[in-house]
Amino acid sequence: MEAEKGKTHKYLRERRPVPKEVTEQLKVFTKTKKSILNALKEGDKTIPQLSEVLNMPKEEVMFQLMSLLKYGFVETGEIDDMDEYFYYKVKDNGKDKS
């Protein structure tokens, strides 16, 4: 079968099933992304604050938040009064259409 250019993922999907862990991983990320962005929409937060609100370990919040920063969903705000933790906010022109 000759695969159509621009639709070759369909060609591979027939030959290589996507492992369950991979779809599971995507679900977790999408869920985490949503919860972080929703929490930030209610106000700028630091990582310890997000961790408390979301009941998620700080290192997990850190990793996911930094990834969202890299992907352009979040931006860095001011640093707190103790010069320890930065506040993070949803990027104004957020590409998040969810």
Added chain:
Amino acid sequence: MPEQKETLEYDVLVVGGGIAGGESALNLANIGYKVLLLEKELTIGGKMILLSKVFPTLDCAACITTPKVSEISRHPNITIFTSTVAKKINKIAEHRFEAVILKKPRYVNVPDCTGCQLCEEACPVSVTDQYQYGLVGRKAAYIPFSIASPRAAAIDIDNCTLCGACERACPTKCIDFTQTEEEYLVKVKSVVVATGFNLFDPLKIPRYGFGKFKNVITSMQMERQLAPTRPFNTILRPGDGKMPDNIAYVLCTGSRDKTVGNPICSQICCMYSIKQAQLLMGALPMADITIYYLHIRAFGKGFNEFYAQAQDMGVEFVKGKVGKITENEDGNLILRYEDIESGVVKEAEHDMVVLSVGVLPNMEISETFENKNLELDPFNFVGQPDILASPAKTSIEGVFVAGTASGPMDIPDSILSGGAASAETTSYLRRASL
């Protein structure tokens, strides 16, 4: 089964596209030899392209690497295969080698990719970014990093959901999921081994808590935090995003340590730690930096002055062997160490710990040679039977070694070694025509 492709012919096969292999390839290509450069990663440039600055000059590593990498990429006499490994290499006769190489699919047609990153934006998947040493995520459709060469996307097929978002987003239709593994037979006259080194994995020293305590990181992770292509906007603790103000370095992590099977000095850790300490003082002016060391080995040109400069800047040097690291509730770390000067066991609190991990041999290449034995030295680096007279010579006539494949060394020495390997390769090739 990988797809069998045609036979390729070159003068020299260079295995490894780091700074040493790149230097060898460039010199050989400039003389007029046709070179095939193999790189197992998605980009050439090796470890150097990922560094922040170099010691002792504090020159920007990327600014030295990228022009060289572009020169290698554009050279008419150099062919680069990324995502490719040598499976077997056989010596048929003098000046006749045959190699079987395996090229893994990138699922992107590189010449058509403009590096626009629209696929990256469209990809819904987020996984750990290996090029940022796990500090941040990346997409399954991704460009390794902004100064990668080739600066082209790749699909991480193991984490791809085959949703097709990247293909729909790609303006040049360069994504191609029909790609498969390709195997080539390569005929060459000589081989340069420039397979570099592995970093010590600190999980092997559980008492340091790496992996368990998130604010204990490796020096390579700190290097990434200091680099222009860094993962965060500033230096942050991976455990909670706090800006650290009291950082400790633990030298000789995985070097000069028989208990982890590596009794030798890695030669670079003292200096890169001193370098990072100086860079950190620039990035975090209020921070205290303490370096726990056994001996400071500042043996190279300008090294001791660089060490003195760090002392003048206020970096604290403690001659002490760290026995154990424990974590406080706030994520701070307690270092229990033997103060060697006083002979007393002490404890100190820091809010971030950097393990200065050592250099380990990358042994895989020796198994690639089938009918001849590429001998390793007692520490499993590529052996140099004639180290004084011909340092690039290996146990196989016509196979030369470049860079850290032969042992720990810094960047200038790696480049020198790459130069030496290209000179000895040239001399070997010229003998063929005499």
